[in-house]
Amino acid sequence: MSNSLATTSLAQKYGAPVPRYTSYPTAPHFSKTIEGANYRSWLGALDDADTLSLYLHVPFCDRLCWFCGCHTKQTLRYDPIATYVEHLLEEIDLVAEAVGGKPKVSGVHFGGGSPSMLEPDDLKRIVARLRKSFTFCEKPEISIEIDPGDITPDRVAAMAEAGLSRASIGVQDFDEKVQEAINRPQSFELTRDVIESMREAGVHSVNLDVLYGLPHQTEATLGATIEQVVSLAPDRVALFGYAHVPWMKTHMKMIDESALADIEGRFAQAQLAAALLVEAGFERIGFDHFARPNDTMAIAAKNGRLRRNFQGYTDDPASALIGMGASAIGETAQGYVQNIVPTGLYMAAIKEGRLPIAKGFALGPEDIARRWVIERLMCDMALSKTAATEKFGKLAEAILLEAAELARNDEDGLFVADGDVFLVTEAGRPFVRVLAAHFDTYLKQGKARHSVAV
Ligand SMILES: C[S@@+](CC[C@H](N)C(=O)[O-])C[C@H]1O[C@@H](n2cnc3c(N)ncnc32)[C@H](O)[C@@H]1O
Numbered sequence: 159m160s161n162s163l164a165t166t167s168l169a170q171k172y173g174a175p176v177p178r179y180t181s182y183p184t185a186p187h188f189s190k191t192i193e194g195a196n197y198r199s200w201l202g203a204l205d206d207a208d209t210l211s212l213y214l215h216v217p218f219c220d221r222l223c224w225f226c227g228c229h230t231k232q233t234l235r236y237d238p239i240a241t242y243v244e245h246l247l248e249e250i251d252l253v254a255e256a257v258g259g260k261p262k263v264s265g266v267h268f269g270g271g272s273p274s275m276l277e278p279d280d281l282k283r284i285v286a287r288l289r290k291s292f293t294f295c296e297k298p299e300i301s302i303e304i305d306p307g308d309i310t311p312d313r314v315a316a317m318a319e320a321g322l323s324r325a326s327i328g329v330q331d332f333d334e335k336v337q338e339a340i341n342r343p344q345s346f347e348l349t350r351d352v353i354e355s356m357r358e359a360g361v362h363s364v365n366l367d368v369l370y371g372l373p374h375q376t377e378a379t380l381g382a383t384i385e386q387v388v389s390l391a392p393d394r395v396a397l398f399g400y401a402h403v404p405w406m407k408t409h410m411k412m413i414d415e416s417a418l419a420d421i422e423g424r425f426a427q428a429q430l431a432a433a434l435l436v437e438a439g440f441e442r443i444g445f446d447h448f449a450r451p452n453d454t455m456a457i458a459a460k461n462g463r464l465r466r467n468f469q470g471y472t473d474d475p476a477s478a479l480i481g482m483g484a485s486a487i488g489e490t491a492q493g494y495v496q497n498i499v500p501t502g503l504y505m506a507a508i509k510e511g512r513l514p515i516a517k518g519f520a521l522g523p524e525d526i527a528r529r530w531v532i533e534r535l536m537c538d539m540a541l542s543k544t545a546a547t548e549k550f551g552k553l554a555e556a557i558l559l560e561a562a563e564l565a566r567n568d569e570d571g572l573f574v575a576d577g578d579v580f581l582v583t584e585a586g587r588p589f590v591r592v593l594a595a596h597f598d599t600y601l602k603q604g605k606a607r608h609s610v611a612v
């Protein structure tokens with residue numbers, strides 16, 4: 159059997175839908191029994207030894223890309239955003255008041271939607287309010303997700319003034335036919351100019367998001383996009399597989415399904431893009447990230463300090479993540495919470511002076527052990543028996559037996575036992591979500607439909 163036929167069969171065998179494990183348990187298992195009072199007590203338990211990462215969600219865009227799976231709404235007027243910002247400022251005060259001790263903020267991330275739509279004064283007001291309400295470490299990372307079409311000189315100046323250190327810029331694909339099919343026109347030149355202005359504003363790390371599996375994408379068109387991406391000299395590249403979930407996001411029905419590659423085509427695209435990025439000098443991080451060897455994410459990956467949270471892979475070492483804004487998710491030692499998703503209901507809760515929690519999950523001891531195992535597999539492509547036993551004692555024993563069984567039954571060389579460690583091999587890396595799913599005791603409850611694993 160030729161190599162390409164062998165990999166083809168792997169894509170079919172392991173392409174079944176599974177979660178992306180940006181949390182464990184995953185969001186469909188969160189429950190309404192977790193309320194503001196629970197979260198308030200979790201926040202109150204934070205102390206001076208903790209570090210915080212703050213995530214602020216801005217659920218607005220001035221366009222709607224047909225592929226988009228994010229919590230966002232299109233608006234061509236600024237009024238709804240201005241009103242939302244006032245509520246976000248109030249939420250900052252509410253949350254800061256509930257935080258006990260003086261944990262230091264090591265990172266602030268603006269996500270969306272398109273936080274790049276924030277008017278300069280609003281961005282500065284939000285950062286100023288955060289600095290007033292929380293205690294910051296000396297050099298916090300401040301990052302923002304950027305839709306290049308939003309960028310103006312005064313927004314860049316505001317980002318510089320706010321101390322922006324990282325920027326994540328959406329590329330998706332540079333091919334015109336693909337862009338037309340996803341309703342996202344964006345020239346190479348605009349992207350190049352925005353990257354340049356970000357660097358001039360003091361950003362030391364630029365990430366570019368690229369998608370595979372989009373309508374009309376082929377290995378040839380994606381290869382050309384990757385070549386253009388490499389020429390822009392980003393520090394990191396996130397290569398995501400397009401998750402087509404029209405039952406959840408109805409605008410995805412605008413995408414012609416007959417123009418989407420099948421599972422084998424998607425896998426071939428992903429493999430090609432990964433090979434081109436590695437050839438260009440990027441290191442593979444987890445299953446969907448690439449970073450220059452001197453980038454902090456690559457260094458964290460080498461040192462076993464890579465983490466995975468709701469924003470995907472991160473080198474942010476914070477012990478708690480506080481999400482603010484509609485739909486934002488937070489994570490503390492005790493569990494997860496998600497804010498109310500519809501912006502109107504979110505703002506109504508804030509007006510009543512309530513923490514706007516919709517649902518959450520309180521972690522039990524076994525959840526914490528399984529969460530660690532899944533996170534290490536997703537980040538390190540390895541699971542150390544000694545580390546697991548030292549951390550979780552008896553709880554680890556049962557999980558390690560499951561790992562041994564998984565390795566024993568693996569006929570494809572994806573997951574192997576090697577002395578003290580179980581290793582996800584290079585062949586297994588694209589399927590690490592499927593391997594992680596073996597340790598997920600909630601998956602069988604079947605509460606959600608996921609997108610395909612490659
Ligand atoms: C909040 S958006 C990016 C910021 C900005 N709004 C933009 O579009 O440039 C975050 C990223 O999620 C990815 N994304 C969005 N929808 C997706 C989907 N359905 N499947 C996979 N990735 C998706 C895209 O790569 C996108 O750049």
Ligand code: SF4
Nearest residue numbers: 219222223226271305
């Ligand atoms: S991809 Fe970005 S710009 Fe497009 S709709 Fe989604 S969040 Fe908005």
